[in-house]
Every structure is written in C-alpha cells, then in structure tokens.
Amino acid sequence: MDFAYIIFVALLVLPICAGQEDDVTPFEVMIRPPLEEDYLDLGESKTYTCGASATSDQVTLKWFINDQEITATSGRVRVEALGNSRYMLRIGSGEDNDGGVYRCEGTLAGQTDSKTINVVVIKPLEIHSDQEQFDILGGEGEVECEVSGKPAPTVTWKFENNTKIEAGEKYTIALNKLIIKDLSLEDTKKYLCDIIVIDTGETKDFYIDFTVVKLPTIALPPTIHPDNPKVGDEVKITCQATGVPPPTYQFKKGDVMVTDEMVNNGVLTINPLKTTDQATYTCIATNKGGFAESSNTLDVKVPPTIEDMEETYDAVSGQELTITCTAKGDPEPSVIWKKDGPQSASTDGIVNKGPTYEKVGSNQNDMEEKTVAQHMTFKPVTYQDAGTYICTAFSLVGSANKTVKLTVQYKPNFDTDFKEREFFGWRGHKANLTCQANANPVATIEWYMPDAENPDDYSKAVRIPNEAPYTINMLQKWDGSFLSSRSLHVDIGDETSHYKDFLCEATNVQGMTWQVVTLKEAKPPGSPVISMGNVLTSSITVNIEPPAENNGQPVTEYTYLYYPDGDAAQTNNGQTARTGDKTKLELTGLTSNTPYVVKVKAKNNVGEGEEATVTIPTLKVSKPFRLTIKSPQMSENADSYLLEWEQPDDGGSPIKHFSISYRQVKVKGTDEPGTWKIDGDIDLDPKLKVVPNPSALSTRLDDLDANAFYEIRLWATNEEGDSELTQVLIKTSAGAEGEEEKGEEKVAQGSGKEEGDNEKIEAGQGPNANGSTSAVSEDGAGIGPVGDHSGRLAVNLAALLAPLAMACLLAL
Known part of the structure; x- marks a missing residue:
C-alpha cells in the first residue's frame, strides 16, 4: 500500500481519535510526487499518481491534459487504475508535445477536488554551426552560432577573454550571427558564443575559430629547372604564391591534374623526365578563400635512343647479312657500329654504306625528334664473324648503346665442358652414359652399337632401340645455349657383355659427328692408406686416406674394427663417413700401454675393398686429454x-x-x-x-x-x-x-x-708422493685421500692462512 496514502488516511482519522466531532470530512485529491512543476527530458519516461482522501467505490478520478481528458489505457501516454482510490498517469519515452498542465480531478458524493502539475519538456542544447569559419579580407564577415533547444536558449557574443561584444560601427548582432564589417587580418581570432537556457540554468561555451582569408596571388609564371631539361633528368617546376592562410599547390598538365605525390610545397618534381612530359603546366594555388593560376611550357630535349632490334641474328657461312641500327633524338644523333672484344680479320667484310638519314616531323620550335639509320653489312658471313656487336648513337645531350649477337650455324662437335668419355657400372646396377654436343642449330643425338666385325666403320653401326636392357632419355636442351645432351641407361644385371664401346651420333642441318663412349666394369676400391695420428693412454687417432685406385666409383665411407693385439675376442667395429682426402678416426675407451690392431676397409657403391691393417700401442702415460669447457659463452658479469x-x-x-x-x-x-x-x-x-x-x-x-x-x-x-x-x-x-x-x-x-x-x-696442493690427490673442505679440514701426514698438515695450514690472507687483501 502507498505510504503517502496511509499518511493521508491517518491525518483524516486523527481528529476523530482526538475527540473531534466534525460530522463532515472534506474530500481532497493529491498528486504524487507532490510537485507543481516537473521536467521531462526527451525520451524519458515518468509516472504521476493521483489519490483521493477517502477510499470508496464511489470515488471517481480523471486525468486531463490542457483540459482534455486522457482516457487511453494503452499506448505511450495512458491512465491506469490502481485501486484504493488511486489513478496513475504514465508518460513513456517523452516527446516534444508531451509538455503542458496535467490535472487530476476527483468526485465523491457531490464533492469535487482537483490538483495540477505543469510538465515542461526539456530538449537538450544542439549547436548546428562549425567551429572553424572564415570570410574574405575587405568584405563583411559573418560569424554564425545557430543553436536549438527547449526551453529556447539565448546567445551572447564575446571575445575569447570573455569580454562582451557590443553592437556598433564594427559589429552588428543579428539572430544567431555576429556581423563584422570591413574585415582585416586582425579580425582573425576566437569568438565566444555564450549560450544560456534561463529556465533550466543550462549553459555552454562555444568557441569559434574565425579566419580572415586573403585570396591567393601568383606574381610570376612557374620556373623550370634545369633550363634545358632532357629526357632522364630530374626536373622541378616551382610555383610561388602569396595568400592567408598560405595556399596549397596543385598542377595541371594540359587539362589533366597531376597526382599530389609529385607536388611538395609548390614544387612539381618529374623524375625521370620523359618525352611524354612535354606540355604546358599550370600551377593552381588554393586556400579556403579561392585560387589563382599561372602557366609555363616544358620543352623536353631528347638524348639519343635506339629503336628495338633483334637481339640475335642467325647466319650460315657464305651468306650476305645486313643489320640496321635506327636511332632518334633531338638534336640529330650520329650512329656507328663496333664489334665487342678482339677484332678478327673477317671484320674487313663489313661494308660501311654510310649513314642513311630520314627526318620526320615539321621541326617547329625545335621540339621534334630526328631519326637516322646506319646499316652494317657482312659479305659474306664467316664462322669468325660470330660475336657481339655494339651500335652507338650520340649527340651533344647524351648517347645510347644497343648490342646484338650474331650466331653462325655450324656442324656438331663434342668440345664442351662435359669431358666424360668413360662410364662405370657393376652387377645389378643401371649405368648412365651421357653424351653432350655443341651445335647451331642444337643437335639431335642418337645412340648406336658399333658393328662387331667393323667397329671403326660407323656407317655399319646399329641404332640402339629404347627397350630392355636399354633406356634412352629424351633429348635435353638449355635455353640460351647451343648445347644438347642425351643419356643411355644400361641395366647391367648379371651380364658382363655390356662392358664395351657405344657410339653417340650428333646431327643438325650442317652435318653429323660421332663420339665413342666406353662402359667399363666398376669394382670395390683398393685398400686405404692408414697411419697413426695422436696417441694417448686411452685413445688413438687413426688417419685414413682413400686408396690410390677407386676402381671406377668414389669412396663414400670406411668400415673398421679394432682389438687388443692377441685378444680378438674384444673386437669393436663401426663405420665412419669419408670426410675429404683425410678422414680422422678416433678410438676411445682403450687400455693404457696396450697395442691395438686396427683394420680399415674402404667402401664405394660397388662394395667393400681390401683391408689395411696397422698396430698402434697406447701410451703408459701421456699428456692430459684435451679439456672440455662447459661454462656458457655469455658472461653474467661485465668485468669478469x-x-x-x-x-x-x-x-x-x-x-x-x-x-x-x-x-x-x-x-x-x-x-x-x-x-x-x-x-x-x-x-x-x-x-x-x-x-x-x-x-x-x-x-x-x-x-x-x-x-x-x-x-x-x-x-x-x-x-x-x-x-x-x-x-x-x-x-x-x-x-x-x-x-x-x-x-x-x-x-x-x-x-x-x-x-x-x-x-x-706449495707442498700438499698437488699430487702426493703416492699419487693420490689431497683436497680440503670449506673450513680447511681434509676430506679426501692423502699420501702422508706432512701433506695433510700443509693442506690444513693453507686452509688456516687463507682467511688471514683474504682479510689483508680487503684491508688494502
């Protein structure tokens, strides 16, 4: 039950309890919360409850807005009966038109009473003007402060230091505007729009940065550096303009805007300059008030360039060949041919017909490129003419070069970097015989078997078919090379008849050449060469060198075994990979003063070869073994x-x-x-x-x-x-x-x-007479084996003196 209602009833009952004897109780209504005026924000929801002084079914309650009854029981604005003579008004998500005088009216037995509450809708302040504004120097400026809200706000214009601006000869104050006459640069400042809502006390300071703008002007046309730019140069076109605020710059090439990445603070950079950059360039200087334009023409000088030519020319001995080099530029270039590298007698065959010129364009304003050509003719081409030739075009503003390669077709030969003529195979192996030819055009290669009765008569050789036991790979070629190769694989199996000569035939349009290739039987390697290396008490180093004859296959690893001489039951064995021309085998964990028999075999792809044996005794005593450092390489300390x-x-x-x-x-x-x-x-x-x-x-x-x-x-x-x-x-x-x-x-x-x-x-710090070593604990007492009592005494004496020595050092 509503607490206010209980209090209301109690106030009615108390006079009766106090012995008052009024027969008639006046009828009243009340609104909770008990306000005469309330504020409602846009979007806010509120409830107002109307209650009667008497609880009776005869009580009638109604809500009115501006004297119009509210009867809706659903929707955003509605009424709701709560019982016990209470009637609630709900306003959900307040809107601008929800403001007004709300009245609750009650009736009981002919008595009528009413109460009102004025609901004022609040609309937050909203500023619709920019904080940065400008106008043009010498004209009339307007500083705008357009603001809305409910209740309606008022605006007062002030300077930044909070001094109020009075209307007068300089300033006119209009609705939401401050008008400034005869603008000067001194009128650039911050202006304060002081906004106040008198009914609510809300206030807001809105500062406006107002700028007086001086329009851009360009006094001189853009300058071009260097004075006579040529293709490939870095060219700067500089534009200087004045204005407030300082203008920004853009450039147009003809009617097309240049990208901003090429412009920096009024300087257009073109790098590298191209012939297509030749045009009229317009500088556009802009600030917020407007823009100015000025133009200049860029005339591009063109160093010589050489038109594309074939990079390679193929010729056959005896034919006539002409190669033409065409160049263009401004001014007209000269053209010459020269062979790269040492000159040969055959270069006398170059007939210089003299340059042939062909001018193009109207040559107006000296802005057109000129074209000239020179022919290089060979009568006839010889094999020695093959090589690289350089065409050079030059003028006062630069030069250009182009190279062409002249190749000459020739009969195949086998004079290549691949010199293998003997190949090896073994039982169960598939041998690979390869033939590489040099020819232009690139040679095709076929494999043949010599005639058994006439092996030197290659015309009787039999072509080898691509079937068991033979496999012939596809012809292999290399881009940019005149080399070709082809491999013959021979599946040897258990046969020995495959170890013989084979014929490789290389052919192109210029002819044919034969090459004899021999397949030999590979065997296990000979015995390796072993020698004694470093010998200690418990280790031996054995140096192993490959055998003088590997029998067709390189040595890949060595197998070994070793045992004390006369005690083969203690044999140890292992294998180690070959490491270059000398492999070191280290045998460890040996017994001192004992001769060891070491046997080593070399191994290749065919199998193990003959063993080599050496007997090496370990030493009774030796130098100490090489120490192993275990401390980290990064020190924790800076000075130690x-x-x-x-x-x-x-x-x-x-x-x-x-x-x-x-x-x-x-x-x-x-x-x-x-x-x-x-x-x-x-x-x-x-x-x-x-x-x-x-x-x-x-x-x-x-x-x-x-x-x-x-x-x-x-x-x-x-x-x-x-x-x-x-x-x-x-x-x-x-x-x-x-x-x-x-x-x-x-x-x-x-x-x-x-x-x-x-x-x-000192005595006692090293080995004792009987070979044992003394040790001391942290307090100086002996804890390890000792040799004699004098050694123990020396150790104890050293331990006693150590703290005294340390104290003296600290005192120093």
Whole structure:
C-alpha cells in the first residue's frame, strides 16, 4: 500500500481519535510526487499518481491534459487504475508535445477536488554551426552560432577573454550571427558564443575559430629547372604564391591534374623526365578563400635512343647479312657500329654504306625528334664473324648503346665442358652414359652399337632401340645455349657383355659427328692408406686416406674394427663417413700401454675393398686429454668471466696445473654465439693465468671490459707435457661493474681456494708422493685421500692462512 496514502488516511482519522466531532470530512485529491512543476527530458519516461482522501467505490478520478481528458489505457501516454482510490498517469519515452498542465480531478458524493502539475519538456542544447569559419579580407564577415533547444536558449557574443561584444560601427548582432564589417587580418581570432537556457540554468561555451582569408596571388609564371631539361633528368617546376592562410599547390598538365605525390610545397618534381612530359603546366594555388593560376611550357630535349632490334641474328657461312641500327633524338644523333672484344680479320667484310638519314616531323620550335639509320653489312658471313656487336648513337645531350649477337650455324662437335668419355657400372646396377654436343642449330643425338666385325666403320653401326636392357632419355636442351645432351641407361644385371664401346651420333642441318663412349666394369676400391695420428693412454687417432685406385666409383665411407693385439675376442667395429682426402678416426675407451690392431676397409657403391691393417700401442702415460669447457659463452658479469671445465683425463700422469691465455678481439656475427668469428685483434699480447690447483674445475678471469669479446685458450700440463688447446669465444655483459658476487672456484673433490696466478705450488696442493690427490673442505679440514701426514698438515695450514690472507687483501 502507498505510504503517502496511509499518511493521508491517518491525518483524516486523527481528529476523530482526538475527540473531534466534525460530522463532515472534506474530500481532497493529491498528486504524487507532490510537485507543481516537473521536467521531462526527451525520451524519458515518468509516472504521476493521483489519490483521493477517502477510499470508496464511489470515488471517481480523471486525468486531463490542457483540459482534455486522457482516457487511453494503452499506448505511450495512458491512465491506469490502481485501486484504493488511486489513478496513475504514465508518460513513456517523452516527446516534444508531451509538455503542458496535467490535472487530476476527483468526485465523491457531490464533492469535487482537483490538483495540477505543469510538465515542461526539456530538449537538450544542439549547436548546428562549425567551429572553424572564415570570410574574405575587405568584405563583411559573418560569424554564425545557430543553436536549438527547449526551453529556447539565448546567445551572447564575446571575445575569447570573455569580454562582451557590443553592437556598433564594427559589429552588428543579428539572430544567431555576429556581423563584422570591413574585415582585416586582425579580425582573425576566437569568438565566444555564450549560450544560456534561463529556465533550466543550462549553459555552454562555444568557441569559434574565425579566419580572415586573403585570396591567393601568383606574381610570376612557374620556373623550370634545369633550363634545358632532357629526357632522364630530374626536373622541378616551382610555383610561388602569396595568400592567408598560405595556399596549397596543385598542377595541371594540359587539362589533366597531376597526382599530389609529385607536388611538395609548390614544387612539381618529374623524375625521370620523359618525352611524354612535354606540355604546358599550370600551377593552381588554393586556400579556403579561392585560387589563382599561372602557366609555363616544358620543352623536353631528347638524348639519343635506339629503336628495338633483334637481339640475335642467325647466319650460315657464305651468306650476305645486313643489320640496321635506327636511332632518334633531338638534336640529330650520329650512329656507328663496333664489334665487342678482339677484332678478327673477317671484320674487313663489313661494308660501311654510310649513314642513311630520314627526318620526320615539321621541326617547329625545335621540339621534334630526328631519326637516322646506319646499316652494317657482312659479305659474306664467316664462322669468325660470330660475336657481339655494339651500335652507338650520340649527340651533344647524351648517347645510347644497343648490342646484338650474331650466331653462325655450324656442324656438331663434342668440345664442351662435359669431358666424360668413360662410364662405370657393376652387377645389378643401371649405368648412365651421357653424351653432350655443341651445335647451331642444337643437335639431335642418337645412340648406336658399333658393328662387331667393323667397329671403326660407323656407317655399319646399329641404332640402339629404347627397350630392355636399354633406356634412352629424351633429348635435353638449355635455353640460351647451343648445347644438347642425351643419356643411355644400361641395366647391367648379371651380364658382363655390356662392358664395351657405344657410339653417340650428333646431327643438325650442317652435318653429323660421332663420339665413342666406353662402359667399363666398376669394382670395390683398393685398400686405404692408414697411419697413426695422436696417441694417448686411452685413445688413438687413426688417419685414413682413400686408396690410390677407386676402381671406377668414389669412396663414400670406411668400415673398421679394432682389438687388443692377441685378444680378438674384444673386437669393436663401426663405420665412419669419408670426410675429404683425410678422414680422422678416433678410438676411445682403450687400455693404457696396450697395442691395438686396427683394420680399415674402404667402401664405394660397388662394395667393400681390401683391408689395411696397422698396430698402434697406447701410451703408459701421456699428456692430459684435451679439456672440455662447459661454462656458457655469455658472461653474467661485465668485468669478469667464470671459466669452468669438466673433470679432465690426466693421461695417467697427475696434472700439475692449468693455463689460460686470453685476449680481447673483434668479432663478427649475430647475437648467437654459434655465429661468432674473430674479425681482428684488440689485445696484441694475450694475458696468461696459471691455476696451480690440480683439482680445480674453474677459475675467474677478472678486470675485463664490459660488453666485449674475448678469445680464451685453456690447457692442462702434467709431466708428459701440455694437452691440446681448447679454444672458446666469450662475451661480457653490458651491466654495471661489481653487481655480481664472485663465487668460489670448483675443485674435483670438493671446494677449494685457488692460490693465485703464477705462484709456486706449495707442498700438499698437488699430487702426493703416492699419487693420490689431497683436497680440503670449506673450513680447511681434509676430506679426501692423502699420501702422508706432512701433506695433510700443509693442506690444513693453507686452509688456516687463507682467511688471514683474504682479510689483508680487503684491508688494502
């Protein structure tokens, strides 16, 4: 139940409860919300409820708009009975004509009462004028501010600083307009259209950018640079105009507009200049007030050009040939012929008939091109005349060249880059015999079998049919070449009779030529040449060279086996691909001080050949094995690099120390380390660091430059000598120096401290007398095997002194 209605009834009942004894209660109606005036926005929906002071079936309620009853119970504007003497008015999606005085009238037992509410429809402010406006210098200007709304707005004209503009000699204020008389450039400014709706208090500031325009003028015709333009030049046609605001430029070629891409700030650029660009060009300078035009004529000079000719002329020895070169230009060009390359005696056959001229056009204003031709005649053509000839046309404004190629038909020959005359096959193989001929016209090729009784009499040769065991490919030709080739495939199977001579016949209109091609039997290769390479305690490197005779097929790989001498039960075998003229085979995991038998066979497409054998003993002790670096090539630090390597193989002799050589270098490549290559030196003399701890697995290189490349070489040393060098390129980071903590260096059997570069190795820091290696923990206590008590004491003493030495260094 409506709360307002309850209050209304309570107010009627209270006097009775208070003991008042009025017999008649006055009848009233009320509108909720209780407003005398309400605003309705366009599109907004609202309801107004009319209620009576008494609840009775006899109460009659009605709604009126401007004294006309509203009876509709459906639609956008309708009434709806709510019961309990209430009657609702609904206005949906408010429209402009919904405004007016709405009245609710009620009747009960002869009593009548009514209430009204004035509904005002609000239409938002709408501005219909542009913010940017202009008018012409010296005339009368109009600044427009057309605005609509409901209730109707008022307009006040002001300057940008909010000073009101008063009507007078300079300004006239009309409906939605400010008229400015005798416009000058000083009238270009912002004007404020101050809009106010008095009934609602709504206000809006509308600033108008008003420009006084000075029409464009062009004082001089467009200029053309260079003064005598020729085809191929870059030409600029420049137009200069004045106006406010500054004008923009366009150009017309004749009556056709030039594309804007060719025009920049009044300059038309034509690049490259063509003969079709010759025309009258009109400059159009435009601003918002209007435009101006001015014209000039572009006269194009034409360097010589040569008309298209056949690129290739075919001739046969003995025939007469004339080739004509026709050129045109302005001014008239001269034309000459010349053979490219060394001259031969046959060029005396060129008869110069002298130039033949043919002028075209009326030659008015010297704007027409002139045409001239010259003939080159061969009497007769010889084979040596074949070659390239150059026609040159030249004048004061340039020159032009064209080349033609003269080819001469000739009998086929086999003088080509393809020199193969012997081919190889083997059992079960399909041999490929190829014949390549050189001829003009291109030769056709056929395959023949020599006559068994008269092999040298090619006229008795038998043409080979395209059937088993023979397959003959289609003739192959190459564009732009006089070469042709054709292949004969022979399916050998188990036959040996196919290994013999075959005949290749090349034919064209100029004649025929024969070529003998031999098919030979290919066999497995001979034995390879093997020799001893680098030998260590547990590895052997074997150098393998291909056999002197491959028997018709190249060696593709090698098979091998090896075992301790006298113990073939421990045979290992494998295969490796051939790598050039010398293949390295590395055998690892061997027993020291033991002779090994190594057997190697070469293999080609036919099969394996004879084996070669060599016996190579491993060493009892050797130099250390080549170290493997495992630290990344990109350093985390800008001024240092932690170099780490894997546990080394000492070759049976304890490592004495590690050595590192490093220098800054120039590097080319991408950001990927795999692409880095040294491209020059920065440090000519590398720095050397010696790590005396034989158990070390890392060391830090300090005092490096940020964002720099370094070449690092690492090797280990024992009593037998130095290991092979391990080389790596690294790069320091670009970060700030000193940001990273320098970690302790790793050792083979725990954590230890490196004593320093190039220092003498003290007792207990290297191998002990019995060959075992001492190690220390972080607190200095021995944790690994030791040789004697003096070694352990030295290790402990070094561990105790290390913190003291570090404190002294920090104090310095």
